[in-house]
Amino acid sequence: MNIQNVTHLVHAYKIAPWRVNRQLVGTALLAVVALAMVATLYLDVTSQAAIAGREIQDLTASITINQQVSGDLQTQLATLTSASVMKQRALELGFRPMESGQAEYLVVAGYSVIEPEILSSVPLPQLSALSIPPEYNESLLDWVDERISSSSRGMQ
Amino acid sequence: MRQQYARRTQALTFAMGLAALAIIVQMTRIQNSVEAATFRQQASNYAYELRTFYPERGEIYDRNGHLLAGNKSVFEIGVDLKNAKDPEAIAAAVSVELGVDYAQVLDVIQNPPEGLSYVVVADYVEAQKAIHLQELKKKVQEHAPEGMLGELTGLEFKSHPQRSYPENSLASNIIGFLNRQGLGYFGIEEKYDTLLAGNPVQVLIPTDPNKAFEIPRVPDGTTLVLTINRDLQAAAEQILDEALVTYEAQSGTIVVMDPRNGELLAMAVTPRMDLNQFWNYDVIYHNATEYNPAVSMPYEPGSVVKILTMAAALDSGAVVPNTTYLDTGSILVGGATIQNWNQEPWGVQDMIGCLQHSLNVCMATLSTQMGAGTFYSYMNNFGLGHLTGVDLAGESAGRLKIPGDSDWYPVDLGTNAFGQGVSATPIQIMMAASSIANKGRIVTPHALYAMVRDGRQYDVPAQFAGTPISEQTAQTLSEMLAISLESEGSLALVPGYRVAGKTGTAQIPVDGFYDNTQTNASFIGWGPVDAPQFMIYVWLERPVTSIWGSETAAPVFAQIAEQTVILLDIPPDNIRQQLVAK
Numbered sequence: 001m002n003i004q005n006v007t008h009l010v011h012a013y014k015i016a017p018w019r020v021n022r023q024l025v026g027t028a029l030l031a032v033v034a035l036a037m038v039a040t041l042y043l044d045v046t047s048q049a050a051i052a053g054r055e056i057q058d059l060t061a062s063i064t065i066n067q068q069v070s071g072d073l074q075t076q077l078a079t080l081t082s083a084s085v086m087k088q089r090a091l092e093l094g095f096r097p098m099e100s101g102q103a104e105y106l107v108v109a110g111y112s113v114i115e116p117e118i119l120s121s122v123p124l125p126q127l128s129a130l131s132i133p134p135e136y137n138e139s140l141l142d143w144v145d146e147r148i149s150s151s152s153r154g155m156q
Numbered sequence: 157m158r159q160q161y162a163r164r165t166q167a168l169t170f171a172m173g174l175a176a177l178a179i180i181v182q183m184t185r186i187q188n189s190v191e192a193a194t195f196r197q198q199a200s201n202y203a204y205e206l207r208t209f210y211p212e213r214g215e216i217y218d219r220n221g222h223l224l225a226g227n228k229s230v231f232e233i234g235v236d237l238k239n240a241k242d243p244e245a246i247a248a249a250v251s252v253e254l255g256v257d258y259a260q261v262l263d264v265i266q267n268p269p270e271g272l273s274y275v276v277v278a279d280y281v282e283a284q285k286a287i288h289l290q291e292l293k294k295k296v297q298e299h300a301p302e303g304m305l306g307e308l309t310g311l312e313f314k315s316h317p318q319r320s321y322p323e324n325s326l327a328s329n330i331i332g333f334l335n336r337q338g339l340g341y342f343g344i345e346e347k348y349d350t351l352l353a354g355n356p357v358q359v360l361i362p363t364d365p366n367k368a369f370e371i372p373r374v375p376d377g378t379t380l381v382l383t384i385n386r387d388l389q390a391a392a393e394q395i396l397d398e399a400l401v402t403y404e405a406q407s408g409t410i411v412v413m414d415p416r417n418g419e420l421l422a423m424a425v426t427p428r429m430d431l432n433q434f435w436n437y438d439v440i441y442h443n444a445t446e447y448n449p450a451v452s453m454p455y456e457p458g459s460v461v462k463i464l465t466m467a468a469a470l471d472s473g474a475v476v477p478n479t480t481y482l483d484t485g486s487i488l489v490g491g492a493t494i495q496n497w498n499q500e501p502w503g504v505q506d507m508i509g510c511l512q513h514s515l516n517v518c519m520a521t522l523s524t525q526m527g528a529g530t531f532y533s534y535m536n537n538f539g540l541g542h543l544t545g546v547d548l549a550g551e552s553a554g555r556l557k558i559p560g561d562s563d564w565y566p567v568d569l570g571t572n573a574f575g576q577g578v579s580a581t582p583i584q585i586m587m588a589a590s591s592i593a594n595k596g597r598i599v600t601p602h603a604l605y606a607m608v609r610d611g612r613q614y615d616v617p618a619q620f621a622g623t624p625i626s627e628q629t630a631q632t633l634s635e636m637l638a639i640s641l642e643s644e645g646s647l648a649l650v651p652g653y654r655v656a657g658k659t660g661t662a663q664i665p666v667d668g669f670y671d672n673t674q675t676n677a678s679f680i681g682w683g684p685v686d687a688p689q690f691m692i693y694v695w696l697e698r699p700v701t702s703i704w705g706s707e708t709a710a711p712v713f714a715q716i717a718e719q720t721v722i723l724l725d726i727p728p729d730n731i732r733q734q735l736v737a738k
Binding site for chain 2: 068075
């Protein structure tokens with residue numbers, strides 16, 4: 001086989017129609033794969049954001065329910081320790097109301113009368129004080145848009 | 157041949173391209189059409205849902221942290237008509253568990269109002285009963301044949317908060333109540349309704365499940381701490397109830413206040429209402445003034461007003477404690493004869509005797525001696541005829557006629573001096589008398605000790621409403637009143653404690669004439685005299701066993717005063733003075 005024949009074969013291979021088609025198909029497939037990857041990423045991020053959002057809603061709902069339960073228990077406790085119930089319990093236990101002449105008063109050094117300070121002044125955590133970061137509720141497109149906007153602002 | 161295929165292919169490609177182009181054009185046209193804008197608008201209407209977040213109503217505590225009004229969860233039980241498969245089973249379960257009428261429930265489910273897909277069969281169901289019913293539904297579902305949902309499918313449960321009053325009827329007149337529409341009525345619930353309710357927040361919530369939304373900040377309603385001492389309130393109510401039985405009185409009121417700062421420590425009235433059954437209001441009360449007579453029901457207080465007349469006379473310099481006068485048993489004022497309570501002359505009396513024997517003639521003498529201008533100026537400064545500003549709903553200002561009013565007559569100058577022809581509420585008399593117990597300064601009575609919001613407590617400062625008399629006058633009059641009680645051996649005296657006070661027996665006008673057999677018996681007193689820490693007002697309406705305040709209201713004062721010194725840890729005078737000396 002001489003050189004001329006080899007060159008001819010290589011040329012024939014290069015210009016073969018099936019080879020050109022495969023390149024086109026390959027390019028198209030590459031584009032499809034890229035799109036699929038982007039779509040998959042998009043779906044993954046948005047689904048994660050949705051799940052996280054729902055989890056937050058569930059947790060806040062749980063907090064609300066717990067607060068309701070706490071309120072119920074507090075009310076039950078107050079009912080169980082109401083003035084009439086406590087008096088009845090005291091009488092059943094053999095106690096009797098004290099009369100003014102029976103009280104004895106002592107000087108206790110350092111003792112001060114208890115003031116009716118029933119609640120602390122420490123701020124309580126608030127159910128509604130949650131702040132959801134944007135990562136949890138923005139879509140991939142929102143994120144890209146934000147990036148572009150921030151970079152264009154940076155360039156200006 | 158090959159060329160022919162190529163042409164066909166080109167034609168097909170062109171046709172398909174044309175079709176694709178037509179589709180794109182049509183899509184673009186639709187997207188930008190007028191109808192599209194309408195649809196987009198409609199879609200945007202459903203994209204967000206306006207939801208209102210209601211804050212939890214603030215709680216109400218007594219001064220020692222006992223819960224007086226809180227919140228609890230109750231359930232609305234309804235039926236989803238689309239999913240309800242067995243109305244008979246649902247009606248049976250609901251009627252058995254909740255005690256409601258089976259036929260009624262079945263009728264509601266089978267014949268719902270047109271257009272409804274959900275009907276309520278019971279509301280405000282206690283959590284325990286609702287949970288029991290929920291468990292029953294769950295069990296029925298578990299035992300249902302495979303692929304079936306169970307007979308109780310469609311039964312729905314929705315929890316919501318309800319006001320709860322753990323002390324039931326205790327201090328019902330002070331607390332008031334919240335109705336099912338969320339409106340506060342009477343007392344603290346009405347006066348501070350806006351504060352307790354908090355501010356609802358409206359938020360647009362995206363309906364797209366992929367969009368998480370931020371829970372809005374909804375601060376709870378303000379929690380209130382009252383000046384009321386729960387145990388003293390309970391004691392006052394018990395003593396009052398017993399007094400009504402003992403003296404066969406129609407109704408009564410006992411108010412305990414700290415005269416130094418106006419804090420109301422107890423306010424017992426009759427009748428009272430179980431606040432957890434506020435729907436009985438119409439059964440218990442005939443009109444709104446009966447709910448809390450201490451602030452809402454003016455009456456002719458009678459001789460308790462004499463302490464104000466004497467205060468005015470002393471402060472204006474008209475008399476001193478030793479000033480004497482000859483009591484002839486009657487005096488002519490404005491053309492009318494005023495007599496003493498026993499229609500008898502009492503001879504020569506000084507001002508202490510005047511108070512001790514509660515002489516109407518003496519008081520009419522003092523008021524006429526001062527003159528209408530001075531007398532009514534003092535009464536006005538004491539607050540008679542004005543609202544006290546107490547922070548309880550439904551306060552009444554009473555009535556003090558003054559010269560110039562169309563219904564004022566000269567005789568009123570005499571009768572007003574001993575508490576007839578003038579109307580006032582117990583809280584008004586207490587406010588006026590607080591000047592005598594508090595070195596001449598009037599305190600504004602109040603029931604709110606502190607507010608708690610966002611975890612921070614804001615104390616309510618005492619408020620003063622003027623100084624109608626001097627400190628000297630106040631101390632002198634307190635001493636005179638204490639001596640007058642001790643001299644007569646009053647039933648109001650409290651062993652170990654020196655108290656000052658005055659009885660009142662006012663005839664009740666019936667059909668325009670005073671009825672000698674029907675009286676309002678009252679007593680106002682405070683102690684310890686040298687450093688007052690409590691002021692007590694007792695009012696018994698129409699006592700039968702005795703019409704006199706000295707025989708009915710005075711001993712009730714002693715009873716409640718004894719409980720007060722125990723519950724407020726006030727040692728007897730001699731021990732307290734020893735402790736102070738140390």
